[in-house]
Amino acid sequence: MTYKCPNCYGALKYNAALDKMECEYCGSIFTMDEINQLYAHMEEKTSQYTDGQVKAQSQVNRENQNPDLNAANKNQDTIEKEKLNVNIYRCSSCGAELAVNGVESSSFCAYCGQPTVIFSRVEGMDKPDVVIPFSVTKEQAIGIMQQRVRKGLYIPAKLKKIDIERVRGIYVPFWTYDMRYEDDLIIRYKVKSGKTTVTKYARRAGETTFRDLTYDASRMLNDDSSQKLEPFYVKNSVPFDAKYLSGFYADRYDMAMNVIRGNAIQKACDLFVGEVMKTVPGSGHQVVSSDPKVDLLGNKYLLAPVWFMTVRYENIPYTLMVNGQTGKLVGGLPYVMWKVVVTMIVLFGVFATFIPFIVSGILGALSDSDDAPGKLIGVIIVGAIFIIIAGINYFSKVKKSIDLTKEQAINRFSKERQDV
Amino acid sequence: MKIILVLLLLANAAALTCTIMTKWICKSNLSGTEMGDTHDYI
Numbered sequence: 315m316t317y318k319c320p321n322c323y324g325a326l327k328y329n330a331a332l333d334k335m336e337c338e339y340c341g342s343i344f345t346m347d348e349i350n351q352l353y354a355h356m357e358e359k360t361s362q363y364t365d366g367q368v369k370a371q372s373q374v375n376r377e378n379q380n381p382d383l384n385a386a387n388k389n390q391d392t393i394e395k396e397k398l399n400v401n402i403y404r405c406s407s408c409g410a411e412l413a414v415n416g417v418e419s420s421s422f423c424a425y426c427g428q429p430t431v432i433f434s435r436v437e438g439m440d441k442p443d444v445v446i447p448f449s450v451t452k453e454q455a456i457g458i459m460q461q462r463v464r465k466g467l468y469i470p471a472k473l474k475k476i477d478i479e480r481v482r483g484i485y486v487p488f489w490t491y492d493m494r495y496e497d498d499l500i501i502r503y504k505v506k507s508g509k510t511t512v513t514k515y516a517r518r519a520g521e522t523t524f525r526d527l528t529y530d531a532s533r534m535l536n537d538d539s540s541q542k543l544e545p546f547y548v549k550n551s552v553p554f555d556a557k558y559l560s561g562f563y564a565d566r567y568d569m570a571m572n573v574i575r576g577n578a579i580q581k582a583c584d585l586f587v588g589e590v591m592k593t594v595p596g597s598g599h600q601v602v603s604s605d606p607k608v609d610l611l612g613n614k615y616l617l618a619p620v621w622f623m624t625v626r627y628e629n630i631p632y633t634l635m636v637n638g639q640t641g642k643l644v645g646g647l648p649y650v651m652w653k654v655v656v657t658m659i660v661l662f663g664v665f666a667t668f669i670p671f672i673v674s675g676i677l678g679a680l681s682d683s684d685d686a687p688g689k690l691i692g693v694i695i696v697g698a699i700f701i702i703i704a705g706i707n708y709f710s711k712v713k714k715s716i717d718l719t720k721e722q723a724i725n726r727f728s729k730e731r732q733d734v
Numbered sequence: 735m736k737i738i739l740v741l742l743l744l745a746n747a748a749a750l751t752c753t754i755m756t757k758w759i760c761k762s763n764l765s766g767t768e769m770g771d772t773h774d775y776i
Binding site: 462465466467468469522523524525634643644645646647649654657658661662665666669670673690691694695697698701702704705708709711712715 | 738739740742743744745746747748749750751752753754755756757758759760762764776
């Protein structure tokens with residue numbers, strides 16, 4: 315269904331900056347309440363018709379307005395198209411056919427560009443409980459990305475003169491969980507005692523209540539990508555209203571709450587253990603035993619706003635994401651290898667020049683001790699091990715981020731939708 | 735002993751260079767973005 319402007323009958327879109335519905339043709343602006351009242355009034359008028367002919371006409375109109383032709387039009391053509399995992403709906407504005415994928419609940423008409431909400435997918439059991447409306451506009455999201463990319467020292471110059479191939483505002487389905495988490499942990503850790511390293515054990519028991527712990531409910535979107543977009547502040551969400559979807563794409567969940575409950579509990583466990591570790595001294599922390607107890611207190615079906623922006627570099631699409639609530643930018647872009655190599659040579663030159671001076675200074679200070687060189691070698695080896703581990707950690711982060719950003723799945727998630 | 739020490743120092747310098755470089759790339763190309771903190775969910 316398309317929300318129509320009462321003044322010019324143009325399409326109304328949700329304007330994130332104004333938190334109102336705006337007509338893109340005549341520029342009229344309406345609050346959500348005004349639109350609700352208007353549509354309630356129209357519903358009331360329609361229900362007053364009693365004449366059989368009018369009823370029949372009304373039914374025809376409703377069928378035209380009702381975009382869900384799946385049930386009504388089970389002809390061969392539709393069935394064939396369903397086999398391709400594409401469902402056909404009818405645009406209530408121009409009557410053209412609108413192809414949407416299996417989980418989309420709002421889209422745009424390819425012919426007239428009207429934003430369309432597929433009501434049969436947001437009503438009843440599939441209706442989201444809450445929605446976080448877009449508060450970052452498309453222009454702001456592009457600005458955030460351009461500003462950040464221009465700052466990137468090792469990002470290719472071609473990417474900096476960025477030509478964005480595609481920008482899509484998509485409401486991504488999430489489940490939120492309220493849960494009480496209790497655990498009793500035994501943690502092994504190491505501390506230095508004089509010349510030796512001692513292994514010790516610490517016990518930590520406690521409980522906490524997680525509120526609105528989010529986990530994405532879309533099979534198509536990689537969990538690592540969606541978790542990097544977090545946090546979404548669910549306390550700033552509003553009760554679901556389909557009008558917020560107008561002008562954006564939206565998906566419904568395709569992973570049920572029970573299916574990903576285990577993942578959400580694991581996430582709660584990771585967060586809990588992470589906090590507990592901060593209270594344990596020393597290094598080399600390891601959980602030896604745990605006794606988790608979880609009480610699920612409630613959950614909500616949430617639609618969260620995300621901007622997906624695709625840029626192309628050396629014919630590979632990179633899809634970056636911006637949290638539509640907070641403006642947080644997520645992704646991983648390629649880097650220029652020659653710049654990296656030059657910086658490395660300079661850095662190595664600096665370190666290779668200064669480190670021997672520092673070491674000889676330390677050796678001079680320790681000249682009284684007979685085993686000073688041995689101790690120093692030990693320190694250098696241990697230091698090198700820590701440095702190499704940190705380097706591998708950073709490198710895996712870089713590789714993973716770039717892989718996720720150019721992954722075909724995230725590109726398809728944004729791409730396989732009706733173009734305006 | 736001196737040769738070992740010099741080689742070790744060079745190896746250390748190389749390791750330090752690589753680590754700092756990957757950290758800079760991580761910061762430069764957005765890879766360092768992480769999910770929310772525990773306190774965002776409590």
